[in-house]
Amino acid sequence: MDTLITGIETADYSGIRFWIWAIVGFCLILLIRFGLNEGLKRLVSNERTRLFLTTILNWLTFFAVIIYLFTYFSRTSFIYQTLFVFGDTDITIFLVLTILFSLVLAVKISNAIRSYILPTVYEKYGLDRGVQASMNTFFHYTIITIAILIAFSSIGFNLTSFTVFASVLGVGIGFGLQNVMSNFISGLIILFERPIKVGDRIIIDGTIADVEEIKLRATVVRTRMHERMIIPNSYFLEEKFVNRSYADTRLRIAVGVGVSYGSDVMLVKRLLKEAVIELREESWPNILSDPEPRVFFEEFGESSLDFTVWFWIDTQSEEREFRIPSDLRFKIFEKFDQHDISIPFPQRDIHVKSTH
Known part of the structure; x- marks a missing residue:
């Protein structure tokens, strides 16, 4: 009996000591990280460089904690205990943690490359925002897919176990996931064919919106009221819509005005052209000189002679599209x-007839 009690007390003591040393090691890593961070604040004065080095330090700390935990807990048996069986593969805590670690690592690597390396490539080759967004999305999902496959194969996961899952998924797609897969495939087509791209100004059912983000299932657009619309990707391959920025970012703007009968129409034409030119020289260099402004005598209205002046701006934006016509109307009113x-x-x- 005394021997049994002594054994239990020894086991309890060993378990407590195990967890104490685990906590001590974890705190030691955090303490080292805190010391290095304070050193960066004192030694590095450039804020951007310090931010970059701090990011690297956070990465190293995270990886050190993960490696330490894997190494330390590898001596325990519960980390290798089978949770459940998937196909021919035993799913253990170690396997789950390894996959999660691989995913986090893949996301970190993807974010770092998209933040620090790819922008340099985009700037060097002068790629527009749409190409950049497409490459970022494609690169991100490619890195994650490769990381998952490498993680599964490196820990001995039997990939043929996915055949059962794939068959079930196929049945699900056949009955209930047609729209999801349709939008997924449409998203891939949009990324490569690019009927729309990030930054484009489009018109959907009479609503003007700017494309903000193209995801694999849906596209996020922002209206002029700063509202977000979530549109399934299949819409852009199956329905009609207007893409103002598809081949040319310039925009033609028309401003109409009516003058009273008896006005000098040639003088009106000259003043309208002058108003556009003066506005460009004074405050809006975004107004293009080529094509030059054009004035049209539209029609003989019921109460006025109706004219329209056309002019072009270099790029489309909410500010330019609405402020420039407004400023031009002020200028026209002043010149008239x-x-x-x-x-x-x-x-x-009104003619009143008397019946008497």
């Missing part, structure tokens, strides 16, 4: 006032 050209309002003549 200087030359005594009136802008009429609708009038009706």
Whole structure:
């Protein structure tokens, strides 16, 4: 009996000591990380460089903690205990943790490359925002897929076990996941064929919106009211929509104005052109000189002679698309006032007949 009690006390003491040393090692790693971080703050004055080095330090700390935990707990038996069996593979805590670690590592590597390496490549070759977004998305999912396959194969996971899962998934797709897979395939086609790209201005059912993000299942667009619309990717391959930025980022803007009957129409034409040119020289260099502004005598209205002036701006943006026409109307009103050209309002003549 005394021997049994002594054995239990020894086992309890060993277990407590095991966890104490585990906590001590973990705290030691964090303490080293804190010391190095304080050293960076004192030695590195450049904020961007310090931020980059701090990111590297956080990575190293994370990996050191993971490696330490794997090494330390590898002496225990529970980490290799089977949770369940998937096909011919025993799923253990070690296997799950390894896969999670691989995914985190893949995401970290992907984010680092997209933040620090790919922007340099984009800048060197002058790639636009749409190409950059497509390459970032494709690169991110490629890295994660490769990491998962490498993790599975390196720990002895039988990939043929996925055949059962694939067959079940196939049945699910056949009955209930057609739309999901359709949007997924459409997302891949959009990334390569690029009927739309990030930064494009599109019109969907009369709503003007800017493409913000193209995901594998849906596309996020922002309306002029700063509302976000989530649109399935299949929409852009099956439905009609307008892409203002597809081949040319320039935008033609038309501003209409009516003048009273009896006005000098040639003077009106000249003043409208001058208004556009003066606005470009004074405050909006985004207005293009080529093509030059054009003035059209639209029609003889009920109360006015109707004119429209066309002009082009270099790129589309919410600010330019709405502020430039507004500023031009102010300029036209000012010039018409200087030359005594009136802008009429609708009038009706009422004739009253007496029956007596």
